[in-house]
């Protein structure tokens with residue numbers, strides 16, 4: 001099943017004089033149950049592409065569908081509801097809320113979609129346990145290490161069982177061992193539900209986990225690599 005379809009997507013920033021063309025015509029498909037990685041040098045457009053795919057930003061031209069839904073035709077309210085039900089986003093800089101505890105941060109997507117707080121906490125607690133952070137559940141993000149914050153952000157992106165999870169540099173703040181462990185867990189959580197997982201990364205140590213790797217350069221896809229072997233377990 002096709003989870004994401006982009007057709008000739010372009011995006012530029014700034015006005016005419018200062019314009020930066022971030023995406024120069026991106027076409028791709030991502031599938032349910034697939035782990036797709038986007039790689040490429042800094043500034044090549046990875047975060048911009050993820051933001052469009054997840055409805056945070058609109059493309060200038062081209063089409064983007066998520067499970068058949070054209071996000072650009074939705075009103076802001078409809079888009080918020082669609083994203084809340086279907087999409088999990090794990091940001092490059094975590095974007096945790098500093099005045100909420102770890103468990104409260106993880107619960108946000110469920111609470112926003114109307115789930116009762118005690119039920120949301122139960123789900124959040126289970127995920128925190130899986131990433132080894134039960135003992136830190138009442139801690140606030142500013143009092144946590146980068147790796148701990150990253151794991152909280154991953155839990156928050158998965159807690160509402162979204163059909164599409166997009167993730168910007170999930171292992172950048174983690175040491176090698178923790179990075180591999182977190183990625184395995186992340187893959188298990190997402191793919192056991194047949195969700196589609198799109199990960200942006202510079203981290204060559206995790207490339208083996210991908211089903212496909214798309215390489216971007218200067219706003220274009222320049223190569224596609226299929227990993228036919230089974231991923232590390």
Ligand SMILES: Nc1ncnc2c1ncn2[C@@H]1O[C@H](COP(=O)(O)OP(=O)(O)OP(=O)(O)O)[C@@H](O)[C@H]1O
Nearest residue numbers: 013014020021022041042043044045046047048049
């Ligand atoms: N808000 C913005 N305003 C102006 N230009 C921007 C903005 N965000 C990104 N850009 C530019 O668009 C291009 C693509 O940026 P993007 O953040 O998508 O790259 P990236 O591949 O995610 O880079 P990195 O690996 O460093 O995170 C870059 O040239 C960047 O300078």
Ligand SMILES: [Mg+2]
Nearest residue numbers: 046047092168
């Ligand atoms: Mg980026």
